Amino acid sequence: MENCCNDKACEVEALQERQSSVLKIVLLINAVMFVAEMTAGLMSGSISLVADSLDMLGDSLVYGFSIYVVARGARMKAISALFKGGIMAMFGLFVLGQAIYRILFPHVPVFEAIGTFGMLALIANSLCLLLLWRHRSDDINMRSVWLCSRNDIIANVSVILAGVGVWLMHSGWPDILVGLALSALFLRSALFVLRGAITELKGINV
Known part of the structure; x- marks a missing residue:
């Protein structure tokens, strides 16, 4: 009798289990x-x-939904990607509103808190990116999750730079500019994910 892992169905099941385990870990990291x-x-x-904390919340919701669709079909995974794109867009608009406010x-934030927690977030998201790296090309579900994690790294570095800018300039403008940049990044990524999900759904429906 052939070993189970030589069977295609068993390989798919094993992959789904690995994906689910990784997603649970990154969900916990993001929630904390x-x-x-x-x-x-x-x-x-x-x-x-x-803004970065709300991105963490959005990621936690995204990862939770991604766990749900790991063992489901291509259509459900495309719908999951639509959900993720919607979350990215929503937080992008929220951050834009906060920056305008x-x-x-005007307000000068505490730069020590920005730098310290920005660095902690960078370490946490670097771990998430490392865990997700091997699964980034598995399917549209994991690809969109990996994209979220990659964006988080960019956001964390930006937050740290904002803290440095506030410290050097004694002004809230660096914090505002980073907020605007993060808003643009979220909205751009949302558009990318939504386009991919819509294309996937069209292909399934054909």
């Missing part, structure tokens, strides 16, 4: 960092930290 960054962002008055009502 959401609480930490949101608390620090609200206490320090930092747009960039609040800070332009109208």
Whole structure:
């Protein structure tokens, strides 16, 4: 009798189990960092930290939904990608609104909190990216999850730079500019994911 792992169905099942395990780990990491960054962002008055924490929350929801669709068909995975794109767009618009508010009502955030929690978030998301790396080309579900994680790294570095800028300039403008940049990144990624999901759904329906 042939070994089960030589069977295509068994290989797919094993892959799905690995994907699910990885997603559960990154979900937990993002949920913990959401609480930490949101608390620090609200206490320090930092747009960039609040924005990054909301991104962590969005990622937690995304990963949870991704776990649900790991063992499901291509259609459900494409719908999952649509959901992720929608979350990216929603948070992009929210951050844009927060940045505009800070332009109208200036405030100098606490740069120590921005730098410290920005660095912690960078470490956490680097771990997530490393865990997701081998699965980035598995399917549209894991590809969109990996894209979220990659964007998080860019966002974290930007937050750290915002903290440095606030420290050097004694102004809230670096924090605002990073908020605007993160908003643009989220909206651009949302468009990319949504286009891919719509194309996938059209292919399935043909």
